[in-house]
Amino acid sequence: MDIHALQQIVHQTRDARRKQTIPKFSPTDRDHLIHKYHPDFRASAYRPIKFGPNEGDKTVVELATLLEGDSSIQDNADLTPQYSCDVLVIGGGGAGCAAALHAHHAGAKTILATKLRLGDSNSVMAQGGMQISVAPEDSPVTHFIDTLKGGHMENDHALLKVMVEEGPSIAKWLLELGVLFDRQADGNLHVKKGGGSSKPRLLTCSDYTGLEIMRVLKDEVINQKIQLLEFAAAVELLSDGQGTCTGAIFRDLDNQRHIVVAAKSVILATGGIGRLHIQGFPTSNHYGATGDGLCLAYRMGAKLAHVDTFQYHPSGAVYPEQLIGALVTEGIRSEGGHLVNAKGERFVNELDTRDVVSSSIIRECEEGRGIRTMSGRVGVWLDTPLLDAEHGSGTVEKHFPAMMMQFERFGIDISKDPVLIYPTLHYQNGGVKIDTNSETNVKNLFVAGEASGGLHGRNRLMGNSLLDLMVFGKRSGLTAAGRAKSMKQGALTLRHVQQFRAEAKKQGNASGVISPMILPAYTRKVG
Amino acid sequence: MAQESSENVIDQPEVMKPRMVTIEIAGKKVDVPEGITVVRAMWYAGIDVVRGVGCLGGFCGACATYYRTKDDPKVRTCLACQMAVQDGMSFTMMPPFPARKATYDIQTLQDPKQDLFNLYPEAPLCRNCNACTEACPQKIDVREGVWKAVFGDFKSVSEMFMDCVMCGMCTPVCIADIAPNLVALYVSRAQGAHFTDKPAGLDTRIKEIQDGTFKDEWAKILKMNEEELAEHCATVK
Numbered sequence: 001m002d003i004h005a006l007q008q009i010v011h012q013t014r015d016a017r018r019k020q021t022i023p024k025f026s027p028t029d030r031d032h033l034i035h036k037y038h039p040d041f042r043a044s045a046y047r048p049i050k051f052g053p054n055e056g057d058k059t060v061v062e063l064a065t066l067l068e069g070d071s072s073i074q075d076n077a078d079l080t081p082q083y084s085c086d087v088l089v090i091g092g093g094g095a096g097c098a099a100a101l102h103a104h105h106a107g108a109k110t111i112l113a114t115k116l117r118l119g120d121s122n123s124v125m126a127q128g129g130m131q132i133s134v135a136p137e138d139s140p141v142t143h144f145i146d147t148l149k150g151g152h153m154e155n156d157h158a159l160l161k162v163m164v165e166e167g168p169s170i171a172k173w174l175l176e177l178g179v180l181f182d183r184q185a186d187g188n189l190h191v192k193k194g195g196g197s198s199k200p201r202l203l204t205c206s207d208y209t210g211l212e213i214m215r216v217l218k219d220e221v222i223n224q225k226i227q228l229l230e231f232a233a234a235v236e237l238l239s240d241g242q243g244t245c246t247g248a249i250f251r252d253l254d255n256q257r258h259i260v261v262a263a264k265s266v267i268l269a270t271g272g273i274g275r276l277h278i279q280g281f282p283t284s285n286h287y288g289a290t291g292d293g294l295c296l297a298y299r300m301g302a303k304l305a306h307v308d309t310f311q312y313h314p315s316g317a318v319y320p321e322q323l324i325g326a327l328v329t330e331g332i333r334s335e336g337g338h339l340v341n342a343k344g345e346r347f348v349n350e351l352d353t354r355d356v357v358s359s360s361i362i363r364e365c366e367e368g369r370g371i372r373t374m375s376g377r378v379g380v381w382l383d384t385p386l387l388d389a390e391h392g393s394g395t396v397e398k399h400f401p402a403m404m405m406q407f408e409r410f411g412i413d414i415s416k417d418p419v420l421i422y423p424t425l426h427y428q429n430g431g432v433k434i435d436t437n438s439e440t441n442v443k444n445l446f447v448a449g450e451a452s453g454g455l456h457g458r459n460r461l462m463g464n465s466l467l468d469l470m471v472f473g474k475r476s477g478l479t480a481a482g483r484a485k486s487m488k489q490g491a492l493t494l495r496h497v498q499q500f501r502a503e504a505k506k507q508g509n510a511s512g513v514i515s516p517m518i519l520p521a522y523t524r525k526v527g
Numbered sequence: 528m529a530q531e532s533s534e535n536v537i538d539q540p541e542v543m544k545p546r547m548v549t550i551e552i553a554g555k556k557v558d559v560p561e562g563i564t565v566v567r568a569m570w571y572a573g574i575d576v577v578r579g580v581g582c583l584g585g586f587c588g589a590c591a592t593y594y595r596t597k598d599d600p601k602v603r604t605c606l607a608c609q610m611a612v613q614d615g616m617s618f619t620m621m622p623p624f625p626a627r628k629a630t631y632d633i634q635t636l637q638d639p640k641q642d643l644f645n646l647y648p649e650a651p652l653c654r655n656c657n658a659c660t661e662a663c664p665q666k667i668d669v670r671e672g673v674w675k676a677v678f679g680d681f682k683s684v685s686e687m688f689m690d691c692v693m694c695g696m697c698t699p700v701c702i703a704d705i706a707p708n709l710v711a712l713y714v715s716r717a718q719g720a721h722f723t724d725k726p727a728g729l730d731t732r733i734k735e736i737q738d739g740t741f742k743d744e745w746a747k748i749l750k751m752n753e754e755e756l757a758e759h760c761a762t763v764k
Contacts, residue, residue, distance in 0.1 A: 027761075120581035120589055134729050140736065141744045142763065149760045157749065168732045178633050178716030180685055180723070187724035198763050208689055211586050215693060216719075219712055223630045231577065253577050286582040322564045322611050326584050401690060405665065406585055409609050519577065522570040 003319060003420070006342070006371050010381045010418040013344035014389060022349045030356055037359040037366070039423075040309050040458075045279045050510065051503045053303040053441075062276045063307065066291060067298050068504065069515030071497050073236040073249055073258075079492040081247065081262035085111045085227070086484035087477065088248060088261050090234045090293070091269030093121025094210070094466065095449025097217035098473025099267045099480075100226050108481035110226050111261060113250055115233035115288055115518060119218040122271055122286050122450065123469060126210025127329035127402060128194060129202030130470075131463035132167035135191050138199040140164040147464060150196040150353045151429075151457020154306070159455040162436050163464070163471045170470045171203060179216050180205055193334055194462040196353040202463045207329055207402045210466060232259055233518045234292060236497060237266060237300050237445070240490035245300060245445035247492055251518075264487050265444045265480035268293040269473065272428040272450040273310075275520040281425040282325025284316055292516030293451035297432045299500045302440040305453035306430025311460055314339075314357040316424020318379035320410040325424045329403060330354075330462050332382060336390050340381040340418070341369040347380075355459045358423040371420060379422035384414040427465065429456050438476035444483070444490075446476035548614035565592055565607035565618055579620045585609040588694035591664075594618035604662050604696045626698045626706040629713065639717035640679045647710050651677045652703040659697035659707050665690040669697045669707045676714045681722055685715040 025033060035041050046058045050068055059067075087103040089096050092114030100112040112118070133143040143164040148155050171189065175181065181203045182190040192202040205212035221228070231253040238247040238260075245266050250259040270293030274285025283289070298304060315330065317323040333339075333350040339357070341347055341364045348360035361380050364370055370378040387395045396415035397404050407414045431453030438446045449469045456464065504511070545560035550568060557572040566583070569576050581589030590607035597615025607620065629646035636642050643650060650673060659669035667690055675683045688711040697707040735741070751759060 116577075116581055117587075117589060120587050122582070125582050125584045125586045134726070134732050136728060136731075139741055139744070141741050141748065144748070145760055145763050148756070149763070153753070153757060153760070161745070161749075165736055168729055168736060171729055172733060175723075175726070175729075176634060176720060178719035180689070180715065180719045183724070183726070188726045188728040206689060208586075211692065212689065215691070215712060216716055219716065220633070222628060223632065225630065284584065286584070286587070287580045320611075321562060322609075402586070405690070406609065410611065522567075523575050524571050524573050 003373060007381070007418055009342070009344040010340050010383055011385070013340065014383065014386055017338055017340070017346055018386070018390070020346060022346050024349045024352050025356060033359045033363065034355055037362040038355055039279050039281070039312055042279065046308065050507045052298055052500070053301055054298070054307070057307070059307045060278045060310070062278050063273060063291060063294070065511050065513055066276070066295050066515040066517060068511035069295060069513040070501065070504065070509070070511065071236050071299065072514045073494065073497065075494060075498055077249070077258070077494065079238065079260055079494070081260045081492065083111060083259070084262040084489065085109045086264050087267065087480045088113065088263035088265070089267045089269060090114070090248060091271060091449070092116070092118040093269060093271055093449065094123030094214060094217065094469035095473040096269035097214070097221050098470050099269055099448055099477035101217065101220055101224065102474045102477030103481040104224050104226050106478055106481035108484045111229060111263070112221065112226055113229035113232045113234065113261070115231065115253065117230050118221060118228055119214050120286060120288065121214070122289060123210050123466070124214040125284070125286065125327065126466050127207040127327065128331050129192060129204040129209045129463045130466035131194065131197065131201045131461065132171050132203055132467060133164065133199070133201055134168055134171060134189050134203070135200060138201055140167065142199055143167070143201060146197045147461050148457070150459050150461035152459060153457065155457035156454035158436050159434070162475070163455060163467060166471045167467050170467065170474070174213060174216070174470070177216050177220055179213055182206065192331070193351070195330055195333065195351045195357070196461050207331055207400045213466065229259065234270070234296060235516065236494070237296050238492045238494065239300060239496045241493040241495040243301060243496070244443040244490055246490035260492070262489050262492055264484045264489055265446060267446040267448055267476045267480060268297060268432070268451055269448045270451045274425045278310060278425055281312065281423070282316055283425040284313055284325055284327040285425070288519060290517040290520060291428070292518060293447060294432065295515040297440060297442070297445065297447060300442050300445060300496045302442045302445060303433045304430065305433040306458060307453065309429040309458045310425060311354055311427035311429055312358045312423035313426035314354055314361055314423055315382055315421040317419065318377045318422045319373045319420040320412065321375055322410060323406065324377070326406065327424065327426070328382060328419055328421055329400065331400060332384055332387065335387050335399065337386055338383040340383055342371050343369055353459055354462065361421070361423055365422065373420065377422065379420040381418040382421045383418045385416055385418060388415050427460055429458055429460055430454070434472070436475070437479040438472045439479065446480055448472040448476045548612060550612050550615070551617035553619045559612060561613065562611045565594070565605065565610045565612055566590055568612045578623070579607065583608045586692055588692035591621040591694040591696050592618050593621060604664050606664050606692070606694065621696060624695055624699050626695060626709060628706070628709050631713070633716050633720050636717065636721065639721050640681065643676060643710070643713065646713060647705070649703055649705050650710050653677070653705060654703055656702055658700035658702070662696045662700045664694060664696065665692060667691060672711055673705060673707050676710055681714045681718040684711055685718040688715055
């Protein structure tokens, strides 16, 4: 049967489903479901890391191999710097822009380097919104509790408290820069309810929240004349030989030359790992999400946290073929969209946390209640037309213009036809362990945003990522800038790389790869 | 693994082999599977793409591309990650265009609507050719937006350009050398920073946090042991 014939059951069962309420799982059932179906619990996909700061800790094979990988820089490389600065920010997404703007504002000579263009990132794609407790019935404490529950109680309390308490001042900063958050009739910020949250707390710019924030931040970085190095991929960090970070080496992707930058502090804001396609999953991530910052920090001795847990967003597109892995925003479920299996039944409370919803979708498909496309992929339905039925014609178009356009390009009207979805690799829950100033255990090496770890525990709550970027981007930028005034530039050496190589040799140089990866190898080499 | 039972209602069609189509990439003919995206077609043809790929989700505007379909003289625009190839299609990626971006300090502008003419003096010179609107892959009425900006209707511009991915395809076609996306970005930021109400509730919340309104609640929660905290969390629905 073709996909359109299979869709009919969604239309036929819509009215009956609207009367149903699906209770959330009990804690026991939830744990059972996750342990059985969540990809984080697929033991065969994991192995222990052989050496380095996290020796013996398990992570996915794809990441372990890269962490143990060799540097592309030779021991005797010329380390004469072409640039010197107080604060070197690596990464041009939300965390990188926030870090650079705050460091610059605090008077530090700042360079922002990124391997693609300024702004090319996951941040720009964030559709769901940004969690900040601005509503009168809400509070930072409630935000803290919700996040803790979502993270399976494993979040770093100190990091989390900082994030929820600084949220409102971040909203104010963004408003002053001209970000157009959605408003209520009385002028207050409009808040939407997100999965796993007990109160409406999502600030939105229709379904373009990340794009709107990034348009503004990028513009501000250029207006502030912060020095940019675009198409410059970080390939190694530099140290003073005693474990303090002092700069980085980049490869200019236009001419393949190396660029050495001396810096009093380095802020890694390099984002996540979606393009490693862990366990063969498609991904919602941008082209450069290859975990570069993790490899660089690890070689320098920075400890990682929670690198065994990843977020598989429940709703990645499965059809049409061109959109495989692309995100279908959680906003659809926030506004009441149902998940429906091949028998026309709902099977999970759609507003449960992402790990629970993803696990339940995988369960439906593995137990044979999924829908198969002509290219052999399997998924379940997300009933988008329900939103128009529930809230009036035109709702989908008005609230989700980005998503409407995305599907319209392939001849699909999501206000009339349901969307086929399956979990897509979305986010790295863990990362480089940081303190409340965003600093790692390596002195003067900071990490902000998705590359950092600890804040989100074992499952990030929807809408907490955009806030994470802004809060810890700011903290890293301000701390690094504050330190620069009373500091001298340290020596530039590769001692940490030599030590790492010696360690790798002892382990038999088993990795066989050069890391960081920089870009995924999508170009067909033969044929 | 799938359970073999009467419960299994997955339809099992034969997985289809893709049909190959002939397209032209920057003037060179290649055969690629029908229906893959333009950027995938480049990878399939063995072309490394560094400049020209970003989010791969239709949001970052990195992959601005010109294309033409078979026998049609009209050259159109698309985002390479959001467009499927078809037989006889011809395309080439747009190189970075050296448009001039004005720099400004958004917060200290005195008269943003008048300042527009200092920052972008070319904005009122629009000759109404409508090429910008036709070039927009996001279907924004760009020409209308430029006029609204010039007439000071910043609110409408900010709403119209919420879909703008800054691909810049409106710029090379402008015979008056306007960069409409950059004009709209300035206008939208000015609208947000200068012509939108300050949300009172936000200031209240910031003051509450500064005044330590939640201090007791924090103290209570932060001294709980794991078990107590788990119990407390269970009470929040």
